[in-house]
Amino acid sequence: TTARLTLDARFPIGAVRRRLFGGFVEHLGRHVYDGIYEPGHPQADEQGFRRDVLELVRELGVSTIRYPGGNFVSGFRWEDGVGPREQRPRRLDLAWHSTETNEIGLHEFADWLDKAGSDLMLAVNLGTRGVLEALDLLEYSNVPGGTTLSQQRIDNGRAEPFGVQVWCLGNEMDGPWQLGHRSADDYGKIASQTAKGMRQLDPSIELVVCGSSGASMPTFGEWERVVLEHTYDDVDMISCHAYYQEHDGDIDSFLASSIDTDRFIEAVVATADHVGAVRGSAKKIDISFDEWNIWYQTRFHDVDQITGVDNWPVAPRLLEDVYSVLDAVVFGSLMISLLKHADRVASASLAQLVNVIAPIMTEPGGPSWRQTTFFPFAITSRLAQGDALRLRVEGPTIETEKFGAVPAVDAVATHDAETGATAIFLVHRGRDGAVDLAIDISGLGDVEVAEAHLLHDDDPYARNTLEEPERVTPGTVDARVDGGILHVTLPPIAWAAISLA
Numbered sequence: 001t002t003a004r005l006t007l008d009a010r011f012p013i014g015a016v017r018r019r020l021f022g023g024f025v026e027h028l029g030r031h032v033y034d035g036i037y038e039p040g041h042p043q044a045d046e047q048g049f050r051r052d053v054l055e056l057v058r059e060l061g062v063s064t065i066r067y068p069g070g071n072f073v074s075g076f077r078w079e080d081g082v083g084p085r086e087q088r089p090r091r092l093d094l095a096w097h098s099t100e101t102n103e104i105g106l107h108e109f110a111d112w113l114d115k116a117g118s119d120l121m122l123a124v125n126l127g128t129r130g131v132l133e134a135l136d137l138l139e140y141s142n143v144p145g146g147t148t149l150s151q152q153r154i155d156n157g158r159a160e161p162f163g164v165q166v167w168c169l170g171n172e173m174d175g176p177w178q179l180g181h182r183s184a185d186d187y188g189k190i191a192s193q194t195a196k197g198m199r200q201l202d203p204s205i206e207l208v209v210c211g212s213s214g215a216s217m218p219t220f221g222e223w224e225r226v227v228l229e230h231t232y233d234d235v236d237m238i239s240c241h242a243y244y245q246e247h248d249g250d251i252d253s254f255l256a257s258s259i260d261t262d263r264f265i266e267a268v269v270a271t272a273d274h275v276g277a278v279r280g281s282a283k284k285i286d287i288s289f290d291e292w293n294i295w296y297q298t299r300f301h302d303v304d305q306i307t308g309v310d311n312w313p314v315a316p317r318l319l320e321d322v323y324s325v326l327d328a329v330v331f332g333s334l335m336i337s338l339l340k341h342a343d344r345v346a347s348a349s350l351a352q353l354v355n356v357i358a359p360i361m362t363e364p365g366g367p368s369w370r371q372t373t374f375f376p377f378a379i380t381s382r383l384a385q386g387d388a389l390r391l392r393v394e395g396p397t398i399e400t401e402k403f404g405a406v407p408a409v410d411a412v413a414t415h416d417a418e419t420g421a422t423a424i425f426l427v428h429r430g431r432d433g434a435v436d437l438a439i440d441i442s443g444l445g446d447v448e449v450a451e452a453h454l455l456h457d458d459d460p461y462a463r464n465t466l467e468e469p470e471r472v473t474p475g476t477v478d479a480r481v482d483g484g485i486l487h488v489t490l491p492p493i494a495w496a497a498i499s500l501a
């Protein structure tokens with residue numbers, strides 16, 4: 001089969017913001033303890049952070065990192081994680097039925113981010129706490145000095161403010177599993193009050209209000225409308241969360257997951273714009289897609305296994321999904337969807353980063369390695385520069401149970417008008433044979449293929465594991481330019497990225 005694509009750099013979707021390549025670190029399972037932090041490990045630095053993990057995080061190319069949760073944040077007291085370590089309390093983490101030792105808190109995590117070269121995005125607890133505690137954390141973090149809380153930060157080792165720019169007003173408050181879960185009306189009120197107070201304190205910050213924790217939530221759409229009616233003037237972004245997995249062997253629908261992401265984003269944009277229209281507001285609310293990934297929620301019910309009032313383990317193995325090539329291809333297509341909506345998706349966070357539904361895995365005392373999903377993220381983050389461009393795609397479709405007929409090939413490009421650098425990101429969802437692509441790039445002038453990466457394996461379930469950490473690595477895709485046409489052949493179930501210069 002063949003498909004024809006057309007790229008025209010004159011009609012950009014919008015600038016690709018670096019925050020689109022954000023991550024998410026939650027105090028969950030072996031993410032922080034035994035993941036990024038393992039003082040006894042041979043690779044540990046003077047603060048106990050694993051150097052090998054830091055290196056992989058830098059290679060991944062994550063910009064802003066959301067912290068410290070997730071469901072965890074709805075029971076978290078930020079004060080527990082600052083001050084002398086030996087005085088920090090051990091607390092129950094109800095979200096993950098674990099013990100939080102508070103060995104790592106705001107200061108240590110900010111130090112780790114400095115080493116990783118990423119920025120901090122903080123979530124405040126609006127589940128079991130309220131306006132005052134959020135204001136205290138903002139004062140502690142962003143006020144230079146002269147108050148008790150800012151002086152505490154200085155005494156705790158940070159003379160300069162953390163200067164946290166982006167703040168999440170709670171986490172997944174629409175979810176019945178969330179500590180302090182509220183109705184849209186109740187949450188909208190507390191989010192608005194918190195946002196107003198935080199802005200009084202520091203008008204320069206950007207605020208994210210909680211949207212839906214999935215497009216299949218029963219309150220989806222109405223939740224956004226009601227919450228934004230309360231908070232439209234107070235916030236900059238509304239969050240989206242989405243996780244995908246293969247259900248009951250339905251590979252075709254799984255391969256088409258990004259159709260759901262597209263629809264999800266477009267529905268939230270429409271809802272936000274509706275609220276804006278009714279208010280007669282010229283302001284636009286953007287999206288912070290601050291949790292997205294593949295997650296086998298039905299296969300791993302590991303957290304349900306930890307029960308009992310006397311059983312609260314420290315850093316248990318939780319949500320340690322092992323990703324296949326198939327997962328990574330779908331993952332790559334989710335990144336294509338985010339880029340296709342770069343005009344309104346201002347920020348996104350891959351959930352999560354190390355060990356917990358993560359692109360990077362570690363073994364205590366042992367090695368660290370890249371999961372299959374590491375590759376599309378690292379390559380896209382590195383090559384996507386300048387503006388996002390929509391491509392016209394004419395080609396075959398595949399039938400799916402969930403979404404009907406969907407394009408077998410999906411694509412997006414980026415183009416940097418200053419340097420002329422162009423990158424094209426492609427996914428082939430078809431399972432029966434290769435597809436030949438003819439991509440009209442004549443508008444770009446005289447360009448050549450600079451890089452051509454391919455993620456594909458004859459075994460779509462091939463994975464990287466402790467035993468075989470480099471079973472899957474990206475290969476090269478067959479790509480050449482001839483008379484203004486870029487010819488690419490994609491094997492079945494494949495993700496590819498091609499840069500032109």
Ligand code: AHR
Pocket residue numbers: 026069070071072171172213291351352
């Ligand atoms: O990323 C894992 C969990 O998924 C987060 O804690 C929560 O926000 C979401 O439900």
